[in-house]
Structure formats: C-alpha cells, structure tokens
Amino acid sequence: MKVLILALSLLLMSCSSQITDYADTEPTLELDRFFNGELVAYGMVQDRAGKVLRRFKVDMVGCWEGNRGVLEEDFFYDDGETQRRVWYLEKGPDGRYSGTADDVVRPASGQTRGYALNWRYTLAVPLDGRVWHLDFNDWMYLLDEDRLINRAEMSKWGFRVGEVTLWIERRGG
Template identity: 80%
Template sequence: MKVLLAALALLLTSCSSQIADYKDTTPALALDEFFNGELVAFGMVQDRSGRVLRRFRVDMVANWEGNQGVLEEDFYYDDGEWQRRVWYLEKHPNGRYTGTAGDVVTPAEGQTQGYALNWRYTLAVPVDGKVWDIDFNDWMYLLDENRLINRAEMTKWGFKVGEVTLWIERKSDV
C-alpha cells in the first residue's frame, strides 16, 4: 500500500507545473510593470466539471511607489452583481511578491520566472448565503507587454471546486 501511495504522489507531482518550468521564457513578467496604470479584464468562473457559472468584466487601476503597490479591482458580473477588491502588493527580491486584500484570508505569496507567475492564497467567497474559504492556485502568463492570461484553480479541503480564467489587457490597447 505504501508503494502505491508513493507512486500516486510521484505521478501527481510530476504532472503539475512548477514555476521553474518557465525560468528561461520571455518576455519576463514583472507585476509592478504590467499592473501599473489602467487595465481591463474579461473572465469566467467555471465549476469543477467545466460548466460556466458566471462571466464578468474587471476594471483595474494599479499604482506603485517603490516596492509597494495598490491594485483596485471593480468586478461587473453578467447577473448584475458588482464587487470591489483592493490588493496591497509588495515586491520582494528574486521575483517574489506578496499581497493582501479585505477578503483574502491568507496573504497571497507568489513567484515569477520568465513570463509566468504562480500566486497562491485563500479567498473568502460568498456562495448561496454562506462564505467559504477557497484556496486559489493562480497562474499568470504574460503574452506581450500589454496582454496577460490568468488561470486559477479553486480548491476546498484539497478538492477542485472550480476555475477562473481571465484575459487582462492594459487599457491603452483596448
């Protein structure tokens, strides 16, 4: 039984992407450069089977002073709901970033390598009148200096509950 569990663990970890996989890719992603100024995003939330639950637009404004950044996000959902999240970001050496927001339960920690960022945090998500702490494994991929794709897997108690996909553009190009 121990051998079977070890083999399964090895199989699962060998299938998952690691930030080091993107070390030599270009263009390099620097959050403080891409998320600076006005941006717009279009996205969707899917359940664990892939069914689209919601679609949305996000208007963003980001500003940095030194290693400290503020990212304001206004979410407009297709069902008429509006949400606001304000991220307080910090740039650290070696491509590391941390962030907090009012509904972020555990601070976000991320690492960039090449054109990718892996960002992990727990978010308080309202679902059917309750609030659930959902873990996010967030991946961002810089396409060029003005466009980025963001995919996040959402889990609860280690089980996948959904995904979020975003297309983000610097507003000057929209």
C-alpha cells in the same frame, strides 16, 4: 488506502507545472510594470466539470511606489452583481511577490520566472448565503507588454472545485 491516496497525490503533484519551467522565457513578467495604470479584464468562473457559472468584466487601476503597489479591482458580473477588491502588493527579491486584500484569508505568496507568475492564496468566497474559504493556485502568463492570461484553480480540502480564467489587458494596449 492511505498509502494509495498518498501515492496518487505525489503522482499528481509530479505532473504539475513548476515556476522554474518558465525561467528562460520572454517577455519577462514584472507585476509592478504590468499592473501599473488602467487595465481591463474579461473572465469566467467554471465549476469542476468545466461548466461556465459566471462571466464578468473587471476594471483595474494599479499604482506602485517603490516595491509597494495597490491594485483596485471593480468586478461587474453578468447577473448584475458588483464587487470591489483592493490588493496591497509587495515586490520582494528574486521575482517574489506577496499580496493581501480584505477578502484574502491567507495572503498571496509567489514568484515570477520569465513570462509566468505562480502564487497561492485563500479567498473568502460568498456562495449561497455562506462564506467558503477556497484555496487558489493562480498562474499568470504574460503574452506581450499589454496582455496577460490568468488561470486560477480553486480547491477546497485539497479537492478541485472550479477554475477562474481572465484575459487582462492594459487600456490602450
């Protein structure tokens, strides 16, 4: 049984996209350029079956000094809940980025290639009176200089539990 599970896991991993798949694509995504200034996002959270659980809007403001940036996010959910997250970002060599926030349990780490970014992190998510540590496999795709699509798969113990999708655009874009 363990061999079967390992074989299936390897098969699924071999079918997934790699950041290098986007190496020769344009326009080039640089977080310090895109997430600089005022942005707005619209998104939804879906369960593992695809049912929409929540919809939301996010007002964002990004500011960079050299290779360090701060991205402030104010979430407004369709049920009236609000949430604030402040990301502290760092740009490294070769398109690498890292990020932390108060509710990020395992810091974000990833890389850009062409118009795509893939990074992974663990987020503390409150749900039904408990806090769950969910792993995020986060992909961003730059459509043009003012618009980006963000798709993040959420998992727990290696099992997919849902997805978050966002449309992000620069204000005035």
